[in-house]
Amino acid sequence: MDDYFMDCFDRSPNCSQFQDEYILKETNQKDYGGPMLGIGIYVAAVSLVCSLAMAADAYQGFRQRKLWFPCKFFGLNAASLTLLAVAMKLPVDLSSSMGGKADQLAKLSSTAFMCTIIGNLMPSIGPMDNRDILLNVIAVSILVITIFVNVCIQLKTREISIEAFEAYGISIEHVVVMFFMLLLLVILSFSALAVPISKRILELKYRDMHKTVSTEEPKESNTSREDIFKDVVRKYRLLAETGSPQFVMACSATSSTSGVICLMVAVLLVEAEVRMWLYFQVAPDSSSDYQWSTVLILWIQSFVVIVGTIAPAFRWFTAVSFKCSKKESNNYRNELKVEGYWIQPLAEWKEIPLLPLRIRNRKCRKLIQNAKNLILNFCTRVQVLIVVASKTVCLISVFVARPILSGLDYCKRLQEKVTRNSHKGSDTEPGVELDLNRYVLRLEGEVDLPERILKNISIAVDRSIQKAKRQQPEKLMELLEKSSGFKGIVEFDSDQVRSLHSEEPPNTWSLPVVTLTSIAISLPNIKSHIADSLLCSVNEGLSYARLIDQTLENIEDWINLKDAANFVWVRVELYRKWLDEDLQRIALEGKTYRENLQRLADIAKDYVMVLRDVNRGREHEPLNWPVKVIAANSMYRISQTLLLQHQDNHQSNEELFEQLSVMIADILFACLTNLPGVITRKCFCNAIEKREESVKLAARLLGETEAILNTLQQRELPTLDPNQVAYIDEWRTSIKQNNFAASTALKSCDDKVI
Structure with a gap:
């Protein structure tokens, strides 16, 4: 029984009044302390999430040999700031008495944790725009100043120093770590001032180098096309990586200094914990309302400090190694x-x-x-x-x-x-x-x-x-082997089909392929493994067709056209459905392919005619049609075209399926002639934040499509202007006008750049 309860007998004859007050106080303390354990566990869990994110960044840095460790999983944003606000619960808590060894160390580990976070987050301000930099730096400053003020209050009221100065001796560590935390905040804030100007300088240099690279000729005239593309990708990869705002910020002098500070903070924390452990020779204990969760927070946040110090320390070491070279x-x-x-x-x-x-x-x-x-x-x-x-x-x-x-x-x-002497003559x-x-x-x-x-x-x-070469689209290559010309580009849509509206939307590469594949699946008596093989081939081809569609100059105006193909294909591939119609059921119920084609044409016509009622007055804006109507219009025209081509009804289902496969192969082959231009465009990217990923995509495309590019080099192509080769309707017009045949004047696809 404490002194408060014992003194009640001396203070008043009404002892029961003081006893009731004491019981009420103890009850309130228990009621208050109950949820605190859960809060402590929550703080430990949030700290663990931060450690996992920083560990992922460290792993990616080692794996990709980027020892400046870009902030990919853990950057300065609203989510990380929210996590930090939760993880900093202990140093800002002024209401709980925390005089135990674990309590004192946990507060120190939290402030050290904050120092490590600031050092880790510094490169992430590089890609931000000016507004985001200002808002995020202000948010971090508010959090750090709040922690500083609360810890100073606890030092003044001896909440941190209760028995700590005399017995534990870790008050000096608190003071030093708080100083380092403020210093890191100042370094972060003033480093952010240089970001807009440095990005502006890098952008100008990047565009100058782009002009140089785009006009350079190969050193040797007999250089293969693959080697030329490799050199281009290497050059743009260097431009993108060394011109990355994160790379510049991570290699700056201020970032390397923050790495030194984070390393010193980690050493201070480890020194305090080891000294505490050796001095008392017992495990840290907690006397606060957080109970054993304080010990959990201590060890997790100490682990975070150790893991989080890896990236700042290596940035410092990398900068020093650059200087030493x-x-x-x-x-x-x-x-x-x-x-x-x-x-x-x-x-x-x-x-x-x-x-x-x-x-x-x-x-x-x-x-x-x-x-x-x-x-x-x-x-x-x-x-x-x-x-x-x-x-x-x-x-x-x-x-x-x-x-x-x-x-x-x-x-x-x-x-x-x-090693070189022992391997003379090696490549x-x-x-x-x-x-x-x-x-x-x-x-x-x-x-x-x-x-x-x-x-x-x-x-x-x-x-x-x-x-990427080990992931080449083999199924697509098998499909492309069926193409011997480009007749399918003209044959899939006939001018004799009566239009349902005065204006028709233009064709993209993807939508006719999706529509023809849907029709092929709906044909009766087609074996399932043959249909599945076609689906796999088309799925591989559409991944490249979408990239080519995305590079069109009028991409903003053609959004609905491109979304229509994606909308239909998801249902065709996963559920064997065209819009809401079950293609497998149509294949089973139909007796002849003419019946199935007519059924699909009627269903599509109903979808298109709805446009007159739902979107009255907008029928003359085909680019703004809903995706279902665009898809239905394509199905109607292609189904009617096939019905006109097979009026005699002497062709078998298998023969029509093969004819549709050839049409699909012709369209995809023509579409893929744009791959060299796509690879070139992916190397150059206007958005500074997306350049590195864009160059990586170009390298992946170059490896995956090596066999396709070699095949394209051997195929004779129609003579088209470089601005026309990206559009399927331009191909159709050129082939119709010139009555294209394999023996006409041809142009290599290497000269075709979107």
């Missing part, structure tokens, strides 16, 4: 130079007048203008101080690491020399002979990338292509 210079003034893009935003803001402020008093306007200039001047000095200090830290790290890295590099070169790595350093984008003051980094990027491209 550079020839040693005694001109330290240039090494500590502050480039213009660091302070240019502040200089631009200083020149902006305060026009939006409607203040008539001249003295007030002058006072506000002077205050603004004073604040910006102070921020400029702080920015210069941060950059110089960061470069100083990097320079000191280089002095320490240069002898070690030089020794390791010497041993590595010696080993490579021995060299592909792409090494290309001068890759010309295609690296750099900001002012950045060092040249080491040769091994450039070689790794080149080898990564070759590996992507080789991996």
Whole structure:
């Protein structure tokens, strides 16, 4: 029984009143402490989610040999900020008494956890636009300042220092970690100022290099087409990766300094935990309302700190290794130079007048203008101080690491020399002979990338292509072998079919293929494995046809046309249904293919005629038709065309199925002549955030379609303007006008670029 209950006998004869108050206090404490265990478990679970996301980023960095560790799974956004707000429950809790060893260490691990998170998130501000950078930095600042203020209150009220200063001795760690947390916030905030200008500089350099790459000719006239494409992909991969805002931010001096700070914070936390463990020689205990969940939070967040330190520490090490690869210079003034893009935003803001402020008093306007200039001047000095200090830290790290890295590099070169002598006459790595350093984008003051980094990027491209070669569309190749010309492009839709409306929507590559496949499945007496084989072949072909449709110049106007093919194909492939009609049931119920074709034509006509009632007044805008109506119009025209072509009814179901397969093969073959242009376009991407993924897609396409590209090179093609070859209707018009035959003048598909 505590002192409060014992003193009740001395304070008043009404002891029962104090006893009731004591019982009420104990009951309220139990009621309050009950949910706190669940809250603690929730905090531990959220911390574990953060650790898994950072571990995934670390794994991807090692796997892809990107030791600057891009933020792919854990970046600065609304979701991560929400998780952080939950994970920071302990250091901002002012209402719970937490005097146990685990409680004190858990608060320290939470603040260390916050430091590690800031260091990890720094590269993720690179791809953001100016508004997102401002909002996210403000959100992080509010969270960090809240943690700082609450911890300071606990230090002042000795909530953290209860028995800790004398017994546990970890108050100094709290102070140091809090200082590092504020320092990391300042570094993050001022580093964000340089992002818009650096992105602008990189964008200009990227477009200049794009002009250079697009006009370059192969060094050797006998270079194969595959090698030419490989070189183009390598060049654009270098442009995309070295020009990535995340890469530039991760390799900056401020990012490497944040890595040093995160490493120091992790060492401080480990030192405090080891010292606590050795001093007491017992496991940490908790005396708070969070009960044993505090220990769980402690170990999970300590694990997060260790895992989260990997990326910032390796970014620092990578930046140091880049510097060490550079020839040693005694001109330290240039090494500590502050480039213009660091302070240019502040200089631009200083020149902006305060026009939006409607203040008539001249003295007030002058006072506000002077205050603004004073604040910006102070921020400029702080920015210069941060950059110089960061470069100083990097320079000191280089002095320490240069002898070690030089020794390791010497041993590595010696080993490579021995290996090269033992394998004389072997082939060299592909792409090494290309001068890759010309295609690296750099900001002012950045060092040249080491040769091994450039070689790794080149080898990564070759590996992507080789991996894609093992995934070539074999079923599609079997289907394309049935094509011997391009008659199917004209035959699938006849001009003799009466239109249901005055205007018809244009054809895309995908929709006729989907419609013809649907008709083929609906034919009677077709074996299931043959129909399934056709579906597999068409599915592989449509993946490329969609990419080609997406590269059309009028993509925004043709959205409904492209959605119609995707809408129908999902149902055809998965459920064997065209819209709501069961194709397998139609195949079983129909006696002849003419009956099934007429049935499909009637169903499609009903869909199209609904347009007159539902969308009255918009029938003359075929590009705006609903996707079902566009699909039904295609089905009606193709079904009627096939009925006109087979009026004699002497052809068998299997023969018609084979004819439809040939039509599909002809259309897909013509469509795939655009692949070289698609690969070229995927290498160049306007959106800076999507460039790397776009180049990766180009490499994958090059590997997957190698056999198709070789076949296209051997096929004779109609003479079409490069602006026409992407459109199926242009093919139809050209073939009709020129009465195309295999012996006419032909043009290689290598000259066809979308």
